Amino acid sequence: MEKNNKTVTTDFILLGLWPEFSHLVILIFLILLVYLMAVIGNAILILLIWLDSRLHCPMYFLLSQLSLIDVALISTTVPKMATNFFSGKRTISHIGCGSQILFSLTLGISECFLLTLMSYDRYIAICNPLRYSVMMSHTICKQMVIGSWVGGAITSLVHTAYVMHLPICHPREIPHFLCEVMALLKLTCEDISAYVNSVVVSSFLVVLIPLSLILASYIRIFLAVVHMNSPEGKNKALATCFSHLCVVSLYFGPAVLVYMRPGSFKTPKINQSLFMFNAILTPMLNPLIYSLRNKDVIAAMKSIVISRCFLEKVKHHRACYT
Template sequence: MEKKNESLSMDFILLGLFPGMRHVNLLISAILLIYTVALTANSILILLIWVDSHLHTPMYFLLSQLALMDLTLISSTVPKMTTDFFSGRKNISRVACGTQIFFFLTLGIAECILITLMSYDRYVAICNPLRYSLIMSHRVCLQMAFISWAGGTLTSMVHTAYALHFPICGSREIAHFLCEVMAILKLVCEDISAYEKAVVMTSIIVLLIPLSFILSSYALIFRAVLHMNSPEIRNKALATCSSHLTVVSLYFGPAMLVYMRPSSYHSPKLDQVLFMLGAILTPMMNPLIYSLRNKEVVGALKKILGRFLTSN
């Protein structure tokens, strides 16, 4: 009992980004630049969707939710990591560690659910356009957002509470720049094979099943696009879908490599690279992918900038 109480009270030690790497300060500077771009781009995208009435459609509402999730996701990792680097502090309390795990899992799972629902939105828009406004009503969009946030929150609560209830033996050093479930499990001194199977099952539910729905939706979409007579409509549909599929690969690729590999194949360096791709680079790329190739978003940005310059 005393040993268990001690493991619950002691802090963890985050070893940080690539321990022992030379010129890590350059990498931290690049990450801070990425963080600034991600905050700016996602905030601008949310503002444009909120201000411009032409963007008050189901697709852009869901996109604004994705941008909000990206903002929160990258903010749950980068500030703590950079603060630890510049201050030289590496410890993190068990409560703070659990909080970071909770937010990271909540947002990651919520984004997977939301991206799946966004593919359904594109399927209805392209394959059943006459009933689009009826099927994708404002109420349905709100329900989609709620399902995404609630699904991520509930799943994350279970995994966070269960992962942190295990007693920690020996070293409390986490070979990572954030508190993360798989890294915490390496410090556990009990048999966790049953829980590792539960993680794999959750990954199948959260990753593989949604991915199969997404690929099925886009197979039907591409079949419908090939039968379109208008080249302009066909190109617009393909541009929107290609942007969405790019985002799908950025989310699901790293997540599947992290959570669906056997624990024996995990290495700290590879895991950090994958987490940098999924939790830092992707939140910056999403608004750029959706905005730069989207004439409506670019048009809304030009309109807002025009009004601002005219007023000055």
């Protein structure tokens, strides 16, 4: 009888974001505001890069891919969380849970690889400028981006397929606002010690190795910047590198804390906070960091706004004489 009861439903229950919080409505509205700002900010950045020919270079192509990942990443969590809150239903289907894990892992891992490629792009541009057009051609750049997406998808598919086929022996309640691998592992009664070790190894490959490559690239970059004679060149190089390092810190910091901490320190509340920062706040902050500190992006925005105003004036002038 007990065995039959376990198979009545395959839905999971998402307990949500800090259910004991007394002002949860305000928090949800703030998250929706962050979501709106993230979508608009990243969409504007993608549009600027697409429209302005001055931004048609590998650096901004990679940045547009980062914005695309950010929009997709925040959209895998916030709409479902808001729907559950306002409808009063906290359930998520087995397929929905697996899809959320698959997409969030694919996007997160792809972002690790993409941030590494962005640091490599800056390394080539500053340390090997004469070979930049060859080493970062449009074809090579597209191949790198496709490789990062494929690598993220394959790694994510392996983890998702394994986790979603584990038998669930505990109540199907997930103390989180999204379906997440480590939270689901706590619901199974099987021995998962070997798989947990594989998660650590996988995290090392997709988090620590890219982070090490990024740091190595920036050590070489800063050494090259120190020997530059042009103050203007130094300032421009440091400005673009600083923006990227801020994004790297925002993304890799929580990722390391979530997947590389000892098990005894992994509490649901801390994990929720880290995931909220990584999957919700970071996608909003990325376009702000790049646009506010990037003269090329600001110039492109001004150019498009001025062109738009000019076209409106021309249309108004024609309308007055017709």
